[in-house]
Amino acid sequence: MSNQTKKEQTQELIKETAKNLFFVKGKFDATTQEIADEAGVNRTLINYYFRSRDNLIQIIFDEAQKVEKEKSNVIQRSDLPFKEKISKFIESSLSTSLKYPYLETYIVSQMNKGNCHEKDIEKEMLEDLYKSIEEEMDQGNIEKMKPVQFLFNMVALLVFPSALRPLLMDNLRISDEEFDVIISERKEIILNILFKK
Incomplete structure (x- = not known):
């Protein structure tokens, strides 16, 4: 699997996890750490791919x-x-x-x-x-x-x-x-x- 594909999959996983926390579970105040824990990724990856929690939230x-x-x-x-x-x-x-x-x-x-x-x-x-x-x-x-x-x-x-x-x-x-x-x-x-x- 190419690095690009792995990167896209990780980004998608983080987005889907955040959507699940916000839209399915109703946890609107979920922190970056909670999103990372739920997705099973390191918290720094969220900042790496999305720059900030606010930016991730805007995309969602x-x-x-x-x-x-x-x-x-x-x-x-x-x-x-x-x-x-x-x-x-x-x-x-x-x-x-x-x-x-x-x-x-x-x-x-x-x-x-x-x-x-x-x-x-x-x-x-x-x-x-x-x-x-x-x-x-x-x-x-x-x-x-x-x-x-x-x-x-x-x-x-x-x-x-x-x-x-x-x-x-x-x-x-x-x-x-x-x-x-x-x-x-x-x-x-x-x-x-x-x-x-």
Whole structure:
């Protein structure tokens, strides 16, 4: 194996380990030493490859935003009927929640610290989305409300359980495996709440 390949593999291992600590385990304050220990590498390698913990976090943050952007593209770039678009978005969001339960919480925590966040939806596309929601309401497929309320409902139904995962698991006595099953079952439930038909 070439030195370049080994270097790339080590960098990827460190990034994946940090993602796992932040997005899967919710340990946002993990230190460089904790990341190194979890990855089974020397701490100096993190500084060697990424210059600093902050730089590693920025790279991970950028990748997290890319995941969010890809989810939004399902709604923005597709010619599917509106309900199918929303269905695909929900599916994509739930699958991301299963893979990275703390992703959204992490992005919000970084935004609260003043770190840059790229908007997932362009202004014109948001206006088109609101228009589509209003058309669905006029056709009787969705309860009448401000379009932004429809989006709030959808996001709340999608994100809230994962954002409160440890609290819900503890209070409702749900294991990790059971929680994952419950999340994977939510697509039809959410669609039935959002759409009248």
